[in-house]
Amino acid sequence: MSERILIVEDETKIAALLRDYFMHAGYDVEVLHRGDEVADALRRRPADLVVLDLQLPGKDGLTVCRELRGTGGGPAIMMLTARVDEVDRLLGLELGADDYVCKPFSPREVVARAKAILRRLRPQLDAGGCLRVGPLELDPIAHVARAAGHELNLTPIEFGLLAALLEQPQRVWSRAQLLERVRGTDFPGYERNIDGHIKNLRRKLREHLAGCDPIRSVYGVGYGLDAGALGA
DSSP, X not given: OOXXXXXXXXXXXXXXXXXXXXXXXXXXXXXXXXXXXXXXXHHHSXXXXXXXXXXXXXXXXXXXXXXXXXXXXXXXXXXXXXXXXHHHHHHHHXXXXXXXXXXXXXXXXXXXXXXXXXXXXXXXXXXXXXXXXXXXXEETTTTEEEETTEEOOXXXXXXXXXXXXXXXXXXXXXXXXHHHHHHSSOOGGGTTHHHXXXXXXXXXXXTTTTTOOOEEEETTTEEEEOTTTTTO
């Protein structure tokens, strides 16, 4: 499945040029021209990367970036701007942008830098198809999970939760989404049951990670992987 790019740029020629380059590189692309349309668009169809202009009608890029990061995790963000002063550059990155590109730019460079961002966020797969993020390793075929080389004794639900977290290290999952993932269907009345499974999974991981907690809780949202805590 192609990784998805959301381009938010009010200059239609620039937006169309970036769209064409990203599509030529094999990405699934959507274009918006207003900042106040981003949240609804991502709710309809999540994106892996948002290419976000700083100056936008409806809502400026810095506000959009702040709101996306305020929900916990979310897509990677590359900011575009014609304002090159250092204050704007630092502010954009401090708000959680993964990269910052100044206009005028080469669309080839934008695509190349986007590929680098997505590569960093993508879990590493070895030749045997195992998922690896830092010291965590999961073999979905052999149904074996390891932390720092130590095999973990996980229940099927714990294994499914860890697989979800490792497959999309940048994502924050809601309880309902995790429940649907590990049970195969949605049981809204039992969403809080996920908390107990997460607690047990955390305990087992900490035993072999020197007390490090690689699972982060995002208030009002759910759970995600703390790749930074794992050194990934």
